[in-house]
Amino acid sequence: MTDPILEFDGVSKRFGGVRALQGVSFAVPGGEVHALVGENGSGKSTLIRICGGVFPPDEGTIRFEGREVSFADPLASRAAGISVVHQEIPICPDLTAAQNVLLGHALPKWGGLIDWGKVNRRAEAVFAQLGVDIRPSALAGDLPIAQRQLIAIAQALSHQATLLILDEPTSALSKQEAERLFAIIRGLKARGLTIIYVSHRLEEVFGLADRVSALRDGHYVGTVSREETTPDEVVRMMVGREITHLFPKEEHATGDVLLSVRGLSAPGAFEDVSFDLHGGEVLGLVGLQGSGTSEVLRALGGQYPHLTGEIILQGEPVQPASATDAIRRRIAYVPADRQGEGLFASMSVRENAGLLLLSRLAAALGWVPNRSLDEVAGEMVRRFQIRAASLTVPVSSLSGGNQQKVVIARSLSIEPLVILLDDPTRGIDVGAKAEVHQILNGMTRQGRGVLLVSSELPEVLAMSDRVLAMYGGRVVAELPRGAHHEAVMQLITGVHAA
């Protein structure tokens, strides 16, 4: 093992009553890709924020390149040679791509004034190094989420760093974009940089990392070298128990046709989409970013008022014109962007869970007795094993996985015929994922129809009864259960037309 570039010694951090890190001690050898894994809330991002100078640890010390360091702010950490891509910190939407990339740099000036032309050219060079095609003068807020994530990565790469830390950089990236990032990471490693890499996707971890360290509930569990370990062992380190198989699909007989879609088009999003969804069936939609999979879900959820084509629900033609409309027709939508579109952060668990049942619980004048709301919310919390200190704590105090379960439970509370799930396991850990998959199995057992979109191809392939492959807004193939990963990849990347 080479000399450690970064050493943690007894690092602890608490937020109010939450002990995010407790006495974490380990070392990261220089010149390697070092993966950091752990369940949601295990403290990975907290450790990284400490390295990035966002806040200091409560206890313990950090040594960087052999010297004890204590960063007062992000600038100090960067000056020392640490560059960080933080988890889920979107860029500045009102600035251009180039301005975001060079945020925090001294900018090229001409006569005391910033030369934006030069800034754009510099950013262009960074993008070229990253192999991405983003116009430097594009407004960042106008770009799709994947490109925004790439801008954040480009921002980190634009600094001269000896240690690069990436906290879940691929959660919003397509397969190819992720692959390109991996190539860059390998290139940086070859140039002698050390990379700390955080991800919930074990195949990425095993594809990239030289060594894997695991955290559990704020404690350091151990470090293993990739050659000497297996995915199962890493999972065991993370969750402290065995997870037998990753995607536990239950088989059911599927029922009659529930939902028929014929020639559905939304200009600029997708075109001529047709399929049948049966009761008790999971129909997977796979495709790259921009292929129209999420948009089909949104359209069925009533978010595209100007659709052409037919939607027939239980033999009756429908045109969901709004989310309200879709909900009335018992079509439930679970958005991919939990924070932005799913949760009411300032409200309690109870209110988040019970929101769709208010009109059902309401007596005259909209009066909702507290007890009946407590009852239904409590039942949901119990049934979906939502771990919360009480029903009245703010939902924002829950872990990511539990927040997601609240959102799903709410959608299911209307007893939907059809459930539209957009990336229901984004950014949640293996344990929580397994629970969401259990919920999915429960839905089909009850005879509901599920349309599933996921950023993880293996997940859709494993959990679906059938799969529709989409490319460029069109359905290019229908595949039965058990379709081969490679074949699907070729379809959705347009390498082979069906």
Next chain:
Amino acid sequence: MSATDPFPAETSSAAGGAAALPWGSRARGTVGQLVGAREFAILVFLLLISLAIGIARPTFFTTSNLLAMGRQMAEIAIMGTAATFLITARELDLSVGSIYGFCSLLMALLAANQGIDLWFALIIALLAATALGLVNGLVTTVGRIPSFIVTLGMLYIVRGAALVMSAYPVARLPHDTFYEVLAGDLFGIPVQIIWMLAIVIVGTLVFRRTTFGYWVQATGSNETAARLAGIPVRRVKVICFVLSAVSAAFAGALSFAHLTSVSPTAGAGDELTVIAAVVIGGTSLFGGHGTIIGTFLGAALLTIVRNGLVQLGGEGRLQEAFLGGIIILAVLIHTHVGRRR
């Protein structure tokens, strides 16, 4: 693998049985339910200030002074109740002061110059306020421009209209039951206090225990999520704007009944006082979280400080300056002391 199956095949209802809840047993008292940590901090602050004033000037605690303060705070508390809904839904109304003046003037002119019955005039004034609130709400939600600007424009428009109307002098009106109901006494208590308490209590119940109240909070907490949850966010906001305008008209009517006179500039500046009361009480200016009890306490604090400073005597011109300091201090306190449970 989790042990419990969330979908036992037999049950089809997702919201079925009434299982015993682990936290259902955690009984809280009524007061505890009404007064959260933030409200508590501001209540303590308010009591300490009252005590300090009362010690320096015992006349502060006379029944008549306490009742007078109760009456004085009524208008701000009533407008503040509606504003709490609106601000929780993440909108602002800067036009309440103008609507207050306009509607009381309208009412007075209709009654005095057109000979319309005062009650009927009140109804017309409330309808006019409804229309103004609708315009505020529709321009904000359909026109998609910030309510700060819409209601700022409305502030000028309505004040201009009031100034034009005031060209017609208002004759004196005969006293009748109208004044008894809106400005009289009940068992020695000014009716304004009773109106205020009724509105604050009903407002609290609507805010915390009805579909509409939950919808308001959800809309302000995350508008996109609210829309996706099927909440008619535009309608919710428009209703809040209407409530705000109608509460201003009603406060104007109380003022008119009490002072038996009107002026086109009545209510000028009230918009900021109302927002101050709401925010002092602990409602977030950024939406999603509100408390009507807090607003009530905020209005009480402003009134007590104003009254107390007069009682203490001293430099009259510095009194408003003190008030400014108290506003900042109060918000600092509940932000940092009554942080979270």
Next chain:
Amino acid sequence: MSATDPFPAETSSAAGGAAALPWGSRARGTVGQLVGAREFAILVFLLLISLAIGIARPTFFTTSNLLAMGRQMAEIAIMGTAATFLITARELDLSVGSIYGFCSLLMALLAANQGIDLWFALIIALLAATALGLVNGLVTTVGRIPSFIVTLGMLYIVRGAALVMSAYPVARLPHDTFYEVLAGDLFGIPVQIIWMLAIVIVGTLVFRRTTFGYWVQATGSNETAARLAGIPVRRVKVICFVLSAVSAAFAGALSFAHLTSVSPTAGAGDELTVIAAVVIGGTSLFGGHGTIIGTFLGAALLTIVRNGLVQLGGEGRLQEAFLGGIIILAVLIHTHVGRRR
């Protein structure tokens, strides 16, 4: 992390998108560089209104009236330039009107009663404003309470201080170069216009072509991202508050030099006029996107409408009402006409 970010970028639906960016790589002419789509929409609106007034009243377009309007708009445009920085950084300042009155009074009293040289008095007034801006900024950023509340408190505090000072009547001051520099003419053009243009031009350059301006936009666009990128967001905001206060003091000095008199209530209500000018110009109230040229046009629009309404004669009391309508209309126009590229 996100707990401190009151407006997550995704949900500020009312703010609309940002307009064309001046630094786009595609070559644009100088005018095109300065005037984006929103600014253009408001410019056209302004010209149409001027034309309409000018046709009805040819005296509107006389050189003397145009110069007079230029002078009238200077104070709002100057305060608006600073406010554009502040609002872009996602903060508000409601205390500018009070600071305007307080600082001009302070200056006058120092010069008239203490015999201090007027220039020196001006410097003291600007330093006082710096201190007030620092307090606004520090209470907002360190105390973590909304600037709406901090500066509302400051509005009362500073106005109270001005009222106390006004107990000392101001003696007449001898005219000297001070008046020439702040209220005289240069080649027949009122110097206030020259001051305004200088400040607008320097402001635009700082806003668009310096690190500070870039930091202001980043801070308002996404405070967390800006902080993590190493931008000292607190310092950036505090500087914006200081700029706002100092601009108000300077505008107050211009007014004092021009009117040779002061009153403690001077500037009351200017806070809302300044915000209106900024928002009419196209700056987003939700931060991140601002335009000083737009603010300049917004101030011009307000002045033209005020002046034009007096010129047109008729019911003077309706002028404010028209002004309110124009504010709403202007923001509707640039929201929907000058939408995106």
Next chain:
Amino acid sequence: GGAPAAAQDDEGLRFVFVTHDLGAGIFAPVRRGMEDACALIEATCEFLGPQTYDPAQQVAILEAAIATNPDGIATTRPEPGVYDDVIQRAQEAGIKVVTFNTNDPTADEVAPAPFVGQNFTNYGQVWAREVMRAMPDGGTLAITNCCPGHFALEERIRSFTETLEAEGEGKYEILETIITGADESEVFGAIEAFYAANPDVNMITGVDYYSNIIAQFIKNNNLQGQLLAGGSDLAPAQIDGLREGYVAFGLGQNPYLQGFYPVMIMHQEIEYGIRPITIDTGTDVVTPENVDEYNPEFR
């Protein structure tokens, strides 16, 4: 009545003055008058009011003041009705009440109180006659008004217009009442805009304190000889104009006495049982001829 329950302690009498607008410049000399009178009789005095024009707030302050049980209260009464209730309650509590500076006469039907201040109807007459003296051959004029709806100002204008019509032999034409707002910069802008549209106007005359801005306008634009000013109060710019002749007249109302007399007549009543009466502080005509005889600070 005599002196019931007055002077509960041996610290002397206590009087509270409450105005509708502490910011108005006129109240500085009023306050001085109050302070001098209180010093003379060794009474304690307070001068209170809202920061800007706000009768409702003024009533709240009056109520708080009543609770402190002073010996006397002096208040302005710019709107009818508003003060009836609170004045009656003060009187019932044995507190002497005097109005000063502004009093809506119709208010006396319900809550009579002696008034120390100007008679606004007389003012309008004097004002009209000064305009006729300044322009004996007639001409066009405009009036500036900061605050439409304000009782005192509207009464001055009404009486002015009536007198000008009755005595002006049709020689005078009022082009417009310019609504100026109550912010000096805005007042200036409104005058400027009006003059741009009506450059032939002979005189602009103000009903309120902001009249001095008309003088300032003439001076800044070198319109001496082309445009005549004149109007209420004696702010510095007004004095300049009077000295140089482009302001034809300035009308004072002796604010010092509006602070001094209320103290004295309340003291009289409490100490000697002399019933207080309404005192007109008059309309003080200052012209270029007599301007140097005055100290403008107390006008």
